[in-house]
Amino acid sequence: MPWSNQSGGGGWRGGGSGGPWGSPPRGPGNGQQPPDLEEILKRGQDRLRSFLPGGNGFGAPAVIGVVVAAVVLWGLTGVYRVEPDEVGVALVLGKVRDTTEPGLHFNFPYPIGEVEKPKVLQVRELTVGLRDADSSRGLPQRDLPEESLMLTGDENLVDVDFKVQWSIKDPIAYLFNIQRQEDTVKAVAESAMREAIGKNDIQRILTEAREKIEIDVRETMQNTLDDYKSGVEVRLVQMQKVDPPADVIDAFRDVQAARADAERVQNQAQANANKVVQDANGQASEITARGQAYMRQTVEEARGQADRYLKVYEQYKKAPDVTRERLYLETMERVMAPMDKTIVDTGTATGLLPLLNLDKSATKPSAPHTGTQP
Numbered sequence: 001m002p003w004s005n006q007s008g009g010g011g012w013r014g015g016g017s018g019g020p021w022g023s024p025p026r027g028p029g030n031g032q033q034p035p036d037l038e039e040i041l042k043r044g045q046d047r048l049r050s051f052l053p054g055g056n057g058f059g060a061p062a063v064i065g066v067v068v069a070a071v072v073l074w075g076l077t078g079v080y081r082v083e084p085d086e087v088g089v090a091l092v093l094g095k096v097r098d099t100t101e102p103g104l105h106f107n108f109p110y111p112i113g114e115v116e117k118p119k120v121l122q123v124r125e126l127t128v129g130l131r132d133a134d135s136s137r138g139l140p141q142r143d144l145p146e147e148s149l150m151l152t153g154d155e156n157l158v159d160v161d162f163k164v165q166w167s168i169k170d171p172i173a174y175l176f177n178i179q180r181q182e183d184t185v186k187a188v189a190e191s192a193m194r195e196a197i198g199k200n201d202i203q204r205i206l207t208e209a210r211e212k213i214e215i216d217v218r219e220t221m222q223n224t225l226d227d228y229k230s231g232v233e234v235r236l237v238q239m240q241k242v243d244p245p246a247d248v249i250d251a252f253r254d255v256q257a258a259r260a261d262a263e264r265v266q267n268q269a270q271a272n273a274n275k276v277v278q279d280a281n282g283q284a285s286e287i288t289a290r291g292q293a294y295m296r297q298t299v300e301e302a303r304g305q306a307d308r309y310l311k312v313y314e315q316y317k318k319a320p321d322v323t324r325e326r327l328y329l330e331t332m333e334r335v336m337a338p339m340d341k342t343i344v345d346t347g348t349a350t351g352l353l354p355l356l357n358l359d360k361s362a363t364k365p366s367a368p369h370t371g372t373q374p
Contacts, residue, residue, distance in 0.1 A: 078109040085121040087171045090114075096172055116175050120168045123235060126182065128190050129161035130240070149245065150194050154201040159243050162214075164189045164221070165236040173231030185225070185232060192220035193237075202244070206256070210239055 081104050082088040088100035090107045091114040097107070107113040129148025132141055148159050166185055168174045178184050196216045200209050218237040225232045244252040316323040 074109050076109075078107045078113055080105055080107060080115045080117075082117055083119075085119050086117045087120045089116040089118070089171055089175060091116065096176075099171065116171075118168050118171045118174060120171055123165050123167050124182070125163060125165050126186050126189070127161070127163050127240075128186060128193065129159070147190060150197040152197055152202045152205060153199055156202040157245050158197060158202055158205055159241065159245055160193060160197060160239060161241040162189075162193060162217075162237060162239045164234065165238075166232055166234050168231060169233040170231030173229050175231075177229045177231065181230070181232070184228070184230065185221075188221050188224050189217070189237070192217045192224065195220060203259075205242060206244075210242060214239055 080088065082100055082102045084102045086102065088105060090097045090100060090105070092108050093112060094114075097113075105115075107115055129144055130141065131144060143159075143161070145159070148161050149157055150160055152158055164185065174181060193213075196213045197205060199216075200213065205213065214237045218234050221234045221237070225234065243249055312323070312327070
């Protein structure tokens, strides 16, 4: 655009060397006078008029409209929207003013005011020891031994890949207390896992200790991040792969198979031992029960005999002669009952006494006989 008000010299069309404000100032060393300041201001006003409406002067309404529009546009930079999964953190001159819930809000325009909007409801996930495949960039899944190889408590190497799920519980602390938040969480996770692996031997790590290790790592991570005042909550630690290094995995599997066979044989032997012990305990209990029953029977019989003797003794004290005779007769009856008997009366001449055999007479009749009975 040519200059409309220039006096002498070449205008700024690319042919002169003085630039848009005329010739460059010349100092006293070249024999010329310095440019007039008033002339420079006049040329600047002429150039500014060419951009204003009308082109011939400063219109007050136009200037006011431009200023108002600029102020409105600047004020609109303070309007912001918070999504449902976010929390707005309003800053004024770099200092936190307040936090805002989802919806439209207003803060001081930029650069006086700024707004950070962390996604507090989003559950983030990171993987240690493994890089997932990236189809968009054509990158396959690959293992990272510098992250996954860890030393166990019995000085063996184990290859551990695990995932960590975490979220933001304090947006202000998350934004301003730590830098590179995701890298910090990953570093803390790797450190906590190495500590937990170092406290266990490889056999327990490969078998029954995985769940306990996951719990220990999550607690260690949470305590460390709380010490950092990071505003991060660790939700889950999940071990994906726990294997010996690839170079020795076949040998470890052979060892595992041998240990499994040894445990199987030990379990069978223990089962047989338990069966024998149970059978012996059952027999011992049976013998003990029979002994207890016999003991109670013997005691009861002894008590019965003692009670019977006491009763007889009571009767004996009342009539000793009669009781003695009765006892004698009852004893003789009990002793003589099962045998054949022949009664001899020493008072007769022959000493013999005919006896009627009552047992035989009960089965068949016999001829009558005479004799003397006692």
